[in-house]
Amino acid sequence: MNDPVAFVHALKLLGAGLAMLGAIGAGIGVGLAASGGVQAMGRNPDAAGIIQTNMILGMAFAEAVAIYALAVALIIIFVG
Amino acid sequence: MSEVKPKRRFGVKRWIILALVALGIYAAFIGPSILKPISPEVSLAAENTGLHIGSLQITNTMVATLLADVILILMGVGVYRFIRSGKLVPTGFYNMFEAIFEFMWNAVEGSGGKWARRIFPIPATIFLLIFVANMVKLVPGFETIGRIEQSVSGNGYAPVKLFQVGGLEVYTIDKGQPVTLTSTSGEGTPAETTTAEEEAMCTSCVVVGFLRGSATDLNFTFALAITTVILTQVYGTWSLGPGYFSKYFPIKRLIVGGIFGLIDFVVGILEIVLEFAKILSFGFRLFGNIFAGALLLSIIGVLVAVVVPAGLYLFELFFGVIQAYVFFLLATVFISGATAGHHGEEQH
Numbered sequence: 001m002n003d004p005v006a007f008v009h010a011l012k013l014l015g016a017g018l019a020m021l022g023a024i025g026a027g028i029g030v031g032l033a034a035s036g037g038v039q040a041m042g043r044n045p046d047a048a049g050i051i052q053t054n055m056i057l058g059m060a061f062a063e064a065v066a067i068y069a070l071a072v073a074l075i076i077i078f079v080g
Numbered sequence: 081m082s083e084v085k086p087k088r089r090f091g092v093k094r095w096i097i098l099a100l101v102a103l104g105i106y107a108a109f110i111g112p113s114i115l116k117p118i119s120p121e122v123s124l125a126a127e128n129t130g131l132h133i134g135s136l137q138i139t140n141t142m143v144a145t146l147l148a149d150v151i152l153i154l155m156g157v158g159v160y161r162f163i164r165s166g167k168l169v170p171t172g173f174y175n176m177f178e179a180i181f182e183f184m185w186n187a188v189e190g191s192g193g194k195w196a197r198r199i200f201p202i203p204a205t206i207f208l209l210i211f212v213a214n215m216v217k218l219v220p221g222f223e224t225i226g227r228i229e230q231s232v233s234g235n236g237y238a239p240v241k242l243f244q245v246g247g248l249e250v251y252t253i254d255k256g257q258p259v260t261l262t263s264t265s266g267e268g269t270p271a272e273t274t275t276a277e278e279e280a281m282c283t284s285c286v287v288v289g290f291l292r293g294s295a296t297d298l299n300f301t302f303a304l305a306i307t308t309v310i311l312t313q314v315y316g317t318w319s320l321g322p323g324y325f326s327k328y329f330p331i332k333r334l335i336v337g338g339i340f341g342l343i344d345f346v347v348g349i350l351e352i353v354l355e356f357a358k359i360l361s362f363g364f365r366l367f368g369n370i371f372a373g374a375l376l377l378s379i380i381g382v383l384v385a386v387v388v389p390a391g392l393y394l395f396e397l398f399f400g401v402i403q404a405y406v407f408f409l410l411a412t413v414f415i416s417g418a419t420a421g422h423h424g425e426e427q428h
Contacts, residue, residue: 067368
């Protein structure tokens with residue numbers, strides 16, 4: 001606490017860590033998508049192509065949230 | 081990394097791999113300090129290479145993108161010549177190219193329908209560019225050979241002269257001689273420089289690569305994202321005429337639809353916001369994945385210098401392909417959704 005520069009730096013690291021909490025939801029979402037996709041493929045292997053496409057699409061959307069969190073964390077650490 | 085299994089034949093390749101692992105262990109733990117991995121100096125923005133056209137500074141990501149472009153053009157010329165040669169059965173490289181093309185074509189045709197032929201060039205170009213850029217990025221030396229510069233943050237290492245080729249002096253920076261003010265940081269592996277005068281000024285040095293992965297620059301990813309979203313509008317207008325914009329401004333519904341017309345109008349405004357959100361998510365997804373991957377590789381390289389980075393390299397290879405595919409797939413879905421009409425948010 002005696003060194004304000006170090007204190008701000010520490011808070012930055014803490015903030016970046018907290019920003020990455022956003023990855024929790026994305027992780028759950030990607031896991032759900034994969035689970036559903038694999039189950040659907042197991043039941044109907046003929047439709048695997050379409051299911052895979054839509055699964056990856058859904059995963060990409062879910063993952064986008066984590067990527068936003070990552071971008072925020074990176075910007076907190078490396079910019080300014 | 082392959083392990084020794086007693087039942088299988090002990091081939092030459094296995095000895096080569098073991099020798100490389102031993103070399104890695106020597107370089108990281110036993111050998112001279114110039115061989116040791118150094119934690120990187122990370123900068124979010126691309127660094128300048130020192131060249132410039134007019135007032136435009138050429139950054140290292142620009143050079144890397146140009147390199148990827150050149151490789152793509154060479155691939156294109158090669159494939160064109162192969163097609164002109166009249167052979168029907170592709171071999172080797174062309175076989176792979178045909179497989180990629182068939183894969184892309186199936187994906188586009190599946191979602192684009194009768195518009196697939198007109199949509200195809202856009203996502204295919206994006207896929208090939210991102211794919212080649214991501215693959216080229218993983219070549220060793222890509223981000224580590226560059227100019228030595230004075231560290232901005234004040235944490236760097238002393239330069240050590242390796243050898244001289246004609247007028248070109250080659251330096252590396254030494255982990256054993258940290259010139260730091262606060263903590264240990266810097267950048268590793270051999271570095272070339274052309275001018276000795278610049279070198280004399282540098283005391284606390286970091287390496288700024290001549291090349292840096294294209295997708296680790298926000299300008300590259302956002303350029304692709306903005307192009308894609310604008311082309312979505314272009315294809316929508318091409319397919320549906322001016323009526324396409326009633327998706328954003330449902331004037332007719334507002335006049336005749338009563339209260340539901342008003343709701344539709346608000347939804348239309350949300351659609352406009354959604355287009356901008358698409359740009360953001362496109363741009364940050366590619367950038368975040370590739371940048372974080374590069375960061376992960378360099379940091380893991382410091383923590384666990386041997387074996388583990390090889391696995392992560394494989395992981396990065398996979399992610400380069402997956403991110404190219406995701407960008408391609410989303411572009412395809414958005415563009416073909418725009419050609420399909422008002423309810424075309426889903427993939428039909």
